[in-house]
Amino acid sequence: MYGLFLRHFYLITRSFPRILDLIYWPSIQITLWGFISNFFASHTTFYNNAVGVILTCAILYDFLFRTSIGFNMLFLEEIWSRNFTNLFIAPMKISEILTSLIFTALVRALIGLIPAVLLTSPLFGISILELGIYLFFLFLSLYVFGITLGILVSAGLLRFGPSFENIAWSTMFLLAPFGCIYYPIEILPEIFQKIAYMLPLVYIFEEARNILINNTVDISNLIKAFMLNIIYIIISITLFFYSFNKARDKGTLINIGE
Amino acid sequence: MKTLVEVQDLKKDYGEKQAVKSISFKINENEILGLLGPNGSGKTTTIGMMLGLLKPTSGEILIEGDKIEKNRIKILQKINFISPYIELPKKLTVKQNLIVFGKLYKIKNLNDRIDYLTSKLRLNDILNRITGELSSGQKNRASLAKSLINDPKVLLLDEPTASLDPEIGDFIRSFLEDYIKEKKISILLASHNMNEVTRLCKSILMMKDGIIIDSGNPANLIEKHGRKNLEEVFLKLSRSLNEYN
Numbered sequence: 001m002y003g004l005f006l007r008h009f010y011l012i013t014r015s016f017p018r019i020l021d022l023i024y025w026p027s028i029q030i031t032l033w034g035f036i037s038n039f040f041a042s043h044t045t046f047y048n049n050a051v052g053v054i055l056t057c058a059i060l061y062d063f064l065f066r067t068s069i070g071f072n073m074l075f076l077e078e079i080w081s082r083n084f085t086n087l088f089i090a091p092m093k094i095s096e097i098l099t100s101l102i103f104t105a106l107v108r109a110l111i112g113l114i115p116a117v118l119l120t121s122p123l124f125g126i127s128i129l130e131l132g133i134y135l136f137f138l139f140l141s142l143y144v145f146g147i148t149l150g151i152l153v154s155a156g157l158l159r160f161g162p163s164f165e166n167i168a169w170s171t172m173f174l175l176a177p178f179g180c181i182y183y184p185i186e187i188l189p190e191i192f193q194k195i196a197y198m199l200p201l202v203y204i205f206e207e208a209r210n211i212l213i214n215n216t217v218d219i220s221n222l223i224k225a226f227m228l229n230i231i232y233i234i235i236s237i238t239l240f241f242y243s244f245n246k247a248r249d250k251g252t253l254i255n256i257g258e
Numbered sequence: 259m260k261t262l263v264e265v266q267d268l269k270k271d272y273g274e275k276q277a278v279k280s281i282s283f284k285i286n287e288n289e290i291l292g293l294l295g296p297n298g299s300g301k302t303t304t305i306g307m308m309l310g311l312l313k314p315t316s317g318e319i320l321i322e323g324d325k326i327e328k329n330r331i332k333i334l335q336k337i338n339f340i341s342p343y344i345e346l347p348k349k350l351t352v353k354q355n356l357i358v359f360g361k362l363y364k365i366k367n368l369n370d371r372i373d374y375l376t377s378k379l380r381l382n383d384i385l386n387r388i389t390g391e392l393s394s395g396q397k398n399r400a401s402l403a404k405s406l407i408n409d410p411k412v413l414l415l416d417e418p419t420a421s422l423d424p425e426i427g428d429f430i431r432s433f434l435e436d437y438i439k440e441k442k443i444s445i446l447l448a449s450h451n452m453n454e455v456t457r458l459c460k461s462i463l464m465m466k467d468g469i470i471i472d473s474g475n476p477a478n479l480i481e482k483h484g485r486k487n488l489e490e491v492f493l494k495l496s497r498s499l500n501e502y503n
Contacts, residue, residue: 003359083347
């Protein structure tokens with residue numbers, strides 16, 4: 001497992017543009033949403049008492065996005081570098097490959113997120129730490145869901161080959177409207193609300209807003225997010241193993257690496 | 259002589275298409291077995307199954323007596339593979355790649371192993387260079403070092419000298435001859451270079467349309483088919499349309 005982590009550690013640390021790329025987009029994203037937050041805060045009454053709501057949600061969403069895309073990138077990196085076969089003929093269990101990628105994706109996401117979070121305080125006078133200890137649980141839930149999406153997309157890449165790559169980029173954008181990241185769930189049409197309630201995202205972002213606006217904590221939201229995360233990650237890992245077996249049957253593992 | 263690889267009635271179907279139709283062969287220790295055949299004859303599929311990348315439809319592959327389908331991880335520890343169609347991560351240096359794969363194969367005394375391969379494969383000058391910036395010959399030597407990082411008992415080589423200049427090609431062939439004498443490993447060599455096969459292999463398998471259509475010592479095959487060299491034997495067998503179906 002350490003070997004696979006090391007492969008990506010070398011890759012990132014050898015290249016300044018790669019490090020810059022990891023830091024650049026989250027920072028731009030947070031800065032943009034920071035100015036939008038300031039504008040809304042000064043022009044609407046809804047946000048008057050919670051200037052940091054949008055920005056905090058933007059940071060949380062970006063963490064989810066980076067985790068998911070980060071996991072996909074690790075997998076795609078092996079395909080692009082034609083190293084895929086080398087990886088799958090190494091004596092590593094699938095569970096070891098997944099564990100290594102899950103940990104590496106976290107490191108990648110944090111490299112991007114930490115500078116962005118540090119920017120928010122001097123630029124906008126907002127600290128995400130206002131969420132307190134519950135920040136950890138919100139991040140944990142988002143991390144697990146981001147990894148879940150990453151594993152699902154990687155399962156698709158294994159099953160259908162590199163042509164599935166476009167799906168890898170669009171997953172998060174597809175789910176974002178249902179995640180109720182920047183608005184309460186009541187904004188959604190009823191049918192969309194039913195879909196949204198099946199995702200852990202809605203409970204995570206509702207709770208983040210609840211803590212920041214009402215200064216109260218609804219543990220049931222965190223528990224619902226946790227339970228849904230458990231269900232989805234079990235499904236995604238099962239699908240990954242199924243896809244691996246199918247790929248061995250169909251020959252995708254050979255073709256994908258060439 | 260000890261048999262390291264045993265393939266028994268191996269078949270692979272992709273839906274209706276039969277890519278490999280019941281092949282059997284053995285490779286002893288200290289032996290290089292040549293696997294010849296035109297494109298689409300089933301060579302890559304066979305190698306894929308031996309590496310555990312493909313699930314056989316039926317049949318068995320045993321490495322030192324262990325079945326790959328039941329002991330995949332244990333067997334992968336003992337084998338390795340090189341092909342011009344797969345590459346080492348391009349952005350890493352040669353040494354970083356060897357460290358990464360050494361860790362993946364859980365090699366003890368990794369530095370000693372890297373030093374040994376560096377010396378044997380003349381990697382000193384390129385060890386700290388970015389792999390993607392190397393010439394074909396240098397990349398080939400780096401890939402060969404990776405394929406030997408776990409001191410494999412069985413080495414699968416797919417076109418190991420394709421696109422190399424004659425000098426580098428000769429160096430690789432000489433290296434393999436010396437290495438097999440030193441380590442007494444088994445090698446399966448898939449190649450379209452008939453001179454290479456004639457030089458390295460004491461026995462060869464000729465595949466076509468998923469079956470082994472002929473096998474034996476290169477000299478005996480040349481004599482048996484009444485041709486001047488192995489290339490002519492290959493062409494004769496390759497052009498014999500549907501004769502073996």
